[in-house]
Structure formats: C-alpha cells, structure tokens
Amino acid sequence: MTPSPTPTGTLRPASRRGRRAGVPYAFLAPALVLFAAFLAAPIGYAGYLSLRRVRVSGLGLGVGSRTEVWAGLDNYARSLTDPEFLPSIYRIGAYGLIVVPTMLGVALLMALLLDAGRTRVGTFARTAIFLPYAVPAVIASLLWGFLYLPRVSPAADVLERVGLSMPDLFAGPSVLWAVANIAVWGGTGFNMIVIYTALRTIPTSLVEAARLDGASDVQIAWRVKIPMVLPSLIMTFVFSLIATLQVFAEPMTLRPLSNTISSTWTPLMKVYRDAFTRNDVHSAAATSVVIALATLAVSLGFLRLVGARAFNQED
Template sequence: MTTTTTDRAPSPAAPATVSPTRRPRRRPGAAAPYGFVAPAAVLFVLFLALPILYAVYLSFRKVQVSGLGLGKGSHVEVWAGLDNYRNALSDPDFVGSVLRVLVYGVVLVPTMLGLALLFALLLDARRVRARSFSRVSIFLPYAVPAVISSLLWGFLYLPSVSPIVWVTQKLGWGSPDILNSDWVLFAIANIALWGGVGFNMVVIYTALKAIPSDLYEAARLDGANERQIAWRIKVPIVLPSLILTFIFSMIATLQVFAEPITLKPLTNTIASTWSPLMTVYRDAFVRNDIYSAAALSVVIALATLVLSFGFLRLVQRRAFSQEK
C-alpha cells in the first residue's frame, strides 16, 4: 500500500494585529464625591464669590449727575477709579469708628480669651464636680443670637426697668447709668463677652482633652502640682488653639455690628457710625450710596485679611513648631 503525499505551498503568515490602547475604566461611583461637593460649590459661587466680585466692581464706580438731576439719563453710572477709597479713608466718621473698635478689641479680646482659658482649665482639672452641667452652662450663651442677647442686656442696662438698678438703689448705691458715654463701650463689650466665652472655652477644652494623660502622670511623679501642670504643660500645648480663638475673636471684633445697632434706639450715646460696619450700613441704606459702602466693605475685608495673616506669620514659628 503506497501513500502519496502532496506538497502544499506554505500559507502566508497572518499580519500581526495591534490591539488598541485600552483606556482605564472609570470605577463606578468615582464621580460621586463631585456630586456631593457640587451643591456647596454652587452656593459658594452664587452667594459669596459673586457678591464679593460685584462689591469690588461697585467700589470703582459712582453716579454722575447732570443738570438738575431730573429726567431720564440725568443719573449715569461712570468709572470712579480710587475716588471712593480716598473718600472712605479720609472720612472722619469712618476713622473714628476704626479707632473706637480698636479700643473695644483691646478691652474685649484679652478678657474673653483669659476667661475661656480659665474655665477650660477648671473643667479639665482632676477634681471637679458637675463638669457636664458647667460646660453646657458656659457654652449656652453662645447659642443665643446676638440680637436677642443685645435686647436682653439692653433692658438690664436701662435704669427704669433694670432689676440690677433696683437692687443697687435698695442697697443705697444709687442708679448707675451704664449706657452713658463713659461706659457704653464696656456695656457693648460685656454682651460680646457673655456670648463669646463659651465658644472659645469649648475649643480650648477640646484641645486639652486631646493631651495624653501620661504627661500628667509623669509630671506628678516629678512632684508637680496641678497649678504647675496647668501652666507648664497644658497652656503651652494648647497654644495653637489659643491662637485660633484669638484670630476668630479679632475678626468678630472688626465686624461688630449687631450689639451696637440693637442698643442704639435705647440710648443717644451710640452714633450711627459707632463701628465700621455701621458706617457701611449708613452709606448703603441711609445715604443710598452703595458705591461708597462697597469701598468701605472692601477696605474692612482687606484689613481683616492683613491682620489675620500678619498675626499668623508672626506667631507660626513659635506656636506651631511642636506640630512639625
């Protein structure tokens, strides 16, 4: 049996196929974080960023009146350059309000932070009773809106309705007028002090609770008492929190508005330009000069920014060196 073989030509080699580059597949749900951030970003742009840009734009504009100011086209908005800023910085009412608020801050901020630190250290002590009740009681005034607290203290200041004045009269101490020109600054500072100590205390107290207890035990083994532990261990460690609360208090001081504007109808010693923001309010809603008010607002914002970052640059090496 013979077997025949047929010679076949070799088939040409198939061309190599180059597979296309595969793009990395996006994981399902990768865009979810952007969806959560989007509402906050939209609100930030609409109600914060755009109003700020619009205020800056208005600060470089003014209204030019032609003729008697009557008829269509007599009031035209034109470019003002730096005129609004020059007028704002040379306004004696605005300069006086700035100096008044500086004195107000010198009185308020050290007192408020000192009391907040004292209360936080007392609550963090080893032997303290009713810690939870005391913490809530100190913090509770912060939850009261500034307008309500100003009205409350305002009626406590009025001699005709104040129970404090009634007690002083019964004791033969007379009827002090706390809203007179000599004491009105301290009366306003007392309202801010009553509401601000609790917030700063909670910030400092939270920082104290984060300190390891091993440091306290080691200090007690070395013979340190509670006062030495508080001054030499607790205060230096919570110094960054003190700086944070100082910056918050400084910003709130520069923006004081609710307390004096609420007390103003109760006394004649508080002018309509008592604080810088009250001067902005007067220009915008009393004089109907939104361009000058915009310039004043930009000046206050820049001053707040410069003071905050300048203070941080001044103390960052000393205060935050332990975090490196």
C-alpha cells in the same frame, strides 16, 4: 500577537481611574457652587461697585439723569478721608483690647477648671457656659440693654435697697464697656468649648508624668496644658479678632437706647449708614472692601508671626 478584546461589561483600567479621580470633585461641587454664588460673587460685585459712582445731570429727576460711571479709586479716597471713619477704627480698637483678652482669658480658665475635674457637674457646667453663645446677638443686646437702663433694670432695685444708685452705663466712655460685656458674655462659651476639646486630646501620660515629678495643678496647666493647646488658642484669637473687626449687631441694637452710640460707631455701622440711609452704595462698597482687606491683612499677619512656633512650621 493581537491583544484579546476587553470582555463586555468591564471597564478599561484608564477609564476606571478617570472615574475614581472625578469622585472627589463631585462631592466638592455643591460646596464650590454655594461658595461661588454666596461668597465669591458678592465679594466680586462689591469690588465692582466700589469702582463706580452715580453721575447726576440737572436735578436728577428725569429719565437718564442718573448714570453710573467709572470712578476709579475716588470712593476709596473718600472712605479713608471721611472724618467719621478713623474714630470708628479707634473705637473698634479699644473694643478689641477689652473683649479679646478678657473673653479668651475667661474661656481658658473655664476650660482648664473643667479639664482638671474641679467641677463635679461637668456636663451642666459646659452647657451653662456655652448656652449664651446660642442666644442671637440681637436678642442678647436687647436683654442686656434693658438691664443697663436704671428705670427698668432689676439691678437698680437691688442697689437701691442697699443704698446705692445704678450708674448710667450708656453715658460717655461707659458705653464701650457695656457693648464689650455683651460680646464677652456671648462668645466665651464657644471659645471655651474649642479650648476644652483641645485639652481633652492631651495624652494623660504627660499629665501623670508631670504629677509624679511633683508639679502642682497650676504648674501642669502652665507648663504642659497651655503649650499643648497653643494652636487652639491662636485659632480662637484669630476668630475673635475677625469678629471684633466686624462688630455690628450689638451697638446697632443698643443705639435706640443710648444717645452716645452714633450711626458710625463702628466701621460696619458706617457702611450700613452709607448704603441704606444715604443711598450711597458705592461708598459703602469701598468701605466694606477696606474692612475686608484690613481683616485679611491682620489675620494673615498674626498667623505668620506666631504660626511657626505654634504649628511647628518652618519657612
């Protein structure tokens, strides 16, 4: 028996399924195009530049006197053996030891206080704590920089009235704490919002059950709330770790105000110096690739270390 033809104006089931299967890709296409154009392509180009170098013939003034040739891993070797690279890594490590625990600790404390209902002005408190995050890093660094200068800081006048002198926060090791303070002031609000949002998803029945068992607010926070928001804490830790390895705006903005912040104070500042001061984009590309790989390795290593416990994953 011959099958009846499909009525005009209707789609065959296979064709209809094919069109439905293509809908998700149509929605993803703009994001994929932007990702490829503004993230994947620059990363690939940086990797390409890191494997090249400029060969200069003669005085380098004539046509064709500068040619780009294959360098292999020479740029990476120069980057890793640069005497100014390791000190910048040490400084960023000390900076991270100050910023990350302090910022996340304060954010967690603020989120727990807001969630516990100890503040009657919850909306105002959340906005006030989050507001510094909305201030661009350059503007925040300029504001804090002038607050650090004894000659123009209002804090110096207040201390002088009580017979004290304002310390020079740009001298010696103090500059590390001065830069770290800006990061803590600006990043605490974002992390607080993330943790507070996770706290609001905890079922109230768990908190009430703990309270009926005689648990205090501190015990509820330590034994119920913090374990429940551990994934959010890990996420904020990873974000803070990545931001620490990529710190640039704060020390770069404060550099004209201080003689203790060098042009290679952080690894990214070294990349900026090599690319735009020394015009050595190939060495800068190699250093940036090293920083990117180190960031990826540290982030994935930390997630692998704590992911099974925090996210209930199994190997």
